[in-house]
Amino acid sequence: MLAVKLRNFLSDFMKDGRRVYIERIREMTSRGRRSFTVEFDHLIEFDLEAAEEAKENPLAFYAYLKWAALDLVKSEDPEAYEEIGKELEQAVSMLPEEAGEELKASVIPLFPRVKRSDVTHSRIKELLNARANSFVCFRGVVVAFSPVKREALIPVFRCLKCGEKTVGDRIDFFVLAPERCTKNENGVKCGGTLVLSEDTTSVLTATLKVQDAVDFARFDEAPLEIPVILRGELAAEELTQGDAVVVTGVLRVSSFLKSSSAILTVYVEAFDVSRDVKDYRDLEITEEERKRIQEVAAGPDVKQKLISCIAPSIKGREEVKEGILLALFGAPREQNPDGTFVRGDIHVLIVGDPGVGKSQMLLAVSKLVPRGVYVSGPRASGVGLTAAVVKDEMTGRFMVHGGSAVLANGGVLIVDEFDKMSKDDRGALHEVLEQQTVTVAKAGIHTQLPARCTLIAAANPKFGSYQREMSLAENIDLPPTILSRFDLIFLIQDSASEREDEEIARFVLKKEDEKAPPFPPEFVRKYIAVAKSVNPVLSEEAAELLRKFFVEVRKKCGQDAAVKVGVRQLEAAKRLALAHARMRLSRKAEKQDVEAAISLMNFFLEEEGFLTELSQLEVGKTTKQVKEEEAVREILKKMSAQAGAEGVLEADFVITCKEEGYEERIVRKILEAMKRNGEVVEPKIGRIKAVF
Template sequence: MNSTGEYVQEKVSPPIDWITKFYNFLQSFRDSSGVFKYRERIFRMAHMLQKSLIVDFSDLIVYDRSLARHLEDEPDQALEEFSQAIMNYLRKEQPEYAERVGKVYARIRQPPRVLKIRELTSDYIGRLVAIEGIVTRVTRVEAKLVKAHFIHIRPDGVIDEFDYPEHGEMGERIEKPVVCPVCGKPGKFELVLEKSKFVDWQKIVVQERPEEIPPGQIPRSLEVVVTGDLVDAARPGDRALVVGVLRVMPTQASQKATGRSVFSFYIDANYIEVQQKVLEEIEITREDEDKIKELAKDPWIREKIILSIAPSIYGYYDIKEAIALLLFGGVPKIMQDGTRIRGDIHVLLVGDPGTAKSQLLQYTARIAPRGLYTSGKGSTAAGLTATVLRDKNTGEYYLEAGAMVIADGGVAAIDEIDKMREEDRSAIHEALEQQTVSIAKAGIVARLNARASVLAAGNPKFGRYDLTQPISKNIDLPPTILSRFDLIFVIQDIPHIEKDRRLARHILGVHSDAEKARPFIDPQLLKKYISYARKYVRPQLTPEAMKLIEEFYVAMRKSGLKNEDVKSTPPIAITPRQLEGLIRLAEAHAKMALKDKVSIEDVEEAIRLMYTTLRKVGFDIESKTLDIDVLETGVSRSKREKMKEFSRFLNEVFEQTPEIEMSQLVKMARDKGFEKEFVYEMIQYFKSIGEIYEPKPGRLSKTY
């Protein structure tokens, strides 16, 4: 009604023809170089017989904001219209392919905003969203019914055949028509599976990234339904960006208890992008890159990085340097035959209680661009590697990734590694050296990547570290695991007046003023610096550096030959495993300064660090020589010779008498020069392997 009181008909704007708008976008959008981007992509799609066209969301924003807004707010309708526009274009340009393919899909990537899983609320239901996380579970591929073919038999025997629904696709449950669309009458409809249309269907579970979980919170996960050519796009352990429509489905509780109106979220995936195993999740801007390059010019950059690691913890310069090298890592190599040589550095800390080992581990997990902290006490083999579980609803088996797989491409900090059960510890053998996790259970045979550096810590077996005993006696870990660590540090709490005074002053200073523990480099900038180095810096060994490593290796091997009887086996000071570790440490040292060449300076520092640790853990107390067998096998060369002598002595004793008192055997062995503790240890050892046994308590006999 106007001012004069007359009724005036309002002008109604005509409905927008979205299909035409999407069609025009495909036909006329040009990129910055002037190329018709989507004409090229559609031609390539038809040529390669693909069903999906990947569209960059940023291009829609540049071309027409209303298209982008329509896609974000009403994705179901918009994606259907977009698919129809692609099909119209194909019918015009590629009619043969259009007739053959039947249906095509528009896949949207590069959304303007990526949400965290815990940011998804009911406000986003029915809208296009994007989330990022780690794929922890993948179900098997199944077929989903999208268009059912029904037959209807009339009372007069005439058979009607029709597809249902006529337009669009079927929902989650099988829907039957109320009346026959051919004759218009109700009746009994029979589903013909052979003539129905199906699409590949799979469900995956995406979990929050470890670095996004607030302290003290349980990581949240979200189910994602993938269909068509998206199935098997991601494996457990992959970091994936999922674009799709947020939907809801009834929870188990609401299905069982009628009347409950509780629903759970899931995403109907439109596109899945699996990130490559580089640190993509940390965004490095041009400004950050300038700061990083400026930092690298500092001649004292390495010292500043080392002193920026756990600044609240006093001392431990060598350990902090080892952690810095572990964070940067060496350069992984892939041979032409597919063999992979790891670039990740593994470090083990063995020390007395109260020496801040756990603090060092937790700081490392926080500062690492992709870090994960776990305790050996609360970890199982399945939790560390991978496991096969059974779905309660469907009864099917699925694969779930563990901590080592989730930490792929980053750092796994394992505290209290000595408290783990034996069967759980053995599960990380493969992850440490081969950097994969193999699993074969319930018909599922899989091999997952676990390319993570491991920083582990453990306490000595008897409370405090005993320097008179080899490392294999001090820590409750098998030599097979100990030998896989590049560097092993022994931390002892020994009273020293001046050192204790400085430590006390440092701790008191930190407690009175937290600013005193401020690092040289801001933690966020250091995180980006490490990420940048791992992603872009690939230092190569110079001829001079290679020569120095070669000379050190040969000199160490030669040291075992000095003053040794030619007939006996000489002690081995170093093996090729340590040689590869030396190369990794030298490469990581070069990476710390963003150098592209490994110089003599880098090799010298790597040799110093390795020699420092070998002198402590690879030293044979009896022969006073460096013997790597102490670490590799748990038995030094001198002890192995002594064991052979005792074995010969036992054989001589049992040749003379078939049965002997244990006390008498000990006395005879001591007369031959064997220590009492050694004799009891050997008797126990030979009993465990079944060479001797006790026919009566206190008496020994040889097993024949």
């Protein structure tokens, strides 16, 4: 009999000379818990026949397992059994006399967590086609959850008029109860109002929506999702959207038809939900691998070797790859004295002409990190990026569906075609980029979801190619409030150069094995995982260098070739320095780390010509360019006023500007930009007129 076999299994199974489940049950009762873990592999090892019976009838298996566990609690901890027995006795007293063992077992306040190691269904599509009440194990990603509530297992109703108690019927997630009290005395029906009694047996419950884990190598199938019901201590498991999980349970089919619908709902009643490897902290790293990582970190050219592992199929772009690499390492999150946090994640924006490899870089990063969520801007909504509250048709509960930023918590959110997103949808990212949270306040649910992720985004110029005479904000139509939240902004232009074109052609035509990076992706993942456990701090020398960098560049704000750096850019430089120290597995950021950070910041700020203010950011023009543009506009405005409706000869305007000391090339660039913006019209051929 299966019940006896399971009792023997729990009491007699031994590993390394220890009675495994006797110890686990003792630990459970000593901590006041109601659940312990059962490895299904142990049952296979102990009694293969019992394991096969369990696979054939998982509901009976789980019921008998609970009875066996209760029996052991009775013998191992009588005091704990007394408390559990009282709850069970009260619940069983409300059941009908003909109730079977499975029904009685459902109210035992013990919840063994049965884990299977063998995945029975690789895709949810296969799971949906499985036999009802079959024992299943599958992998997926949590995309939604409901708040933890109590579920009535045995609903007991009390009449407000006569006090009579009536047990309601429960079918799946619905309770069927009489509308009025049916007590009959002397041929007279009571008819009193019924309310839920305190004798109702209930249990903690929550619902998850688990979706197929997205494999970026497969685009032929849309990911499906399935509801997973958690009960007991499992309902209080610390899971969030984006967590990769392994679910063990029984596949159920809802038998309650609402509104005469013929559609049946398929769900999984979970025996166990465990986090799968989907984050750096979940990677298993052996001592030998740690030693190898330490050796690589101490060796020469470690940074260059790691940079070569970022999108190895793309030639060059070393500064961009270095920025992405440091973003993957990140900096430690810091807490302020007032309890607020300063983010450690580094956000990167790549702006470039079409065909320069931006999307390929993003896809390469999404495959390199354990948790990388790839989003295409035109197809992403604000709700899709953050979170939504929807009502579950099966249970009637409101559930919080995590968006891409929540699913990327602890990883990297990758947004391609960032410029194609609507203004409102981009606005949804403000909280994510700085506070790294998503606040939900809908349908009676108020919660704050973590979204501590690195954002790496790519955008195209709106005019097809980058216009140097225009600011970056004008080129990609992004507001300063978004741009100022990026730590690094890289500009990639498709400029013709015979030498560079020759090198790129040679690289593209190389054999695949010749493009192989120094380290495989798995090693890079583990290297980053080890580095993320290091929390470096700035040395006094490093802090002084950052201070000087900030002060000196701020001083140059009023000079022609300078930029104005604000506090956000200082914080970005600090994060880059700490990330560089992490890359070296150093617990202290030294001079070389700050120099590397300043080098990247200079590439970002000076070479690309960024003009920054403390809370504003206009990108693409130096102070000298802004002054030249203002002066040329003023000359045209005066000449237009004198010339009248016919306008000014364009040739005369250019000559006048040259006489004022401005190069013809610069004047014509400014004039072309004003024409595109509609600030200059041409009344006649060869004549121009200012309309600003």
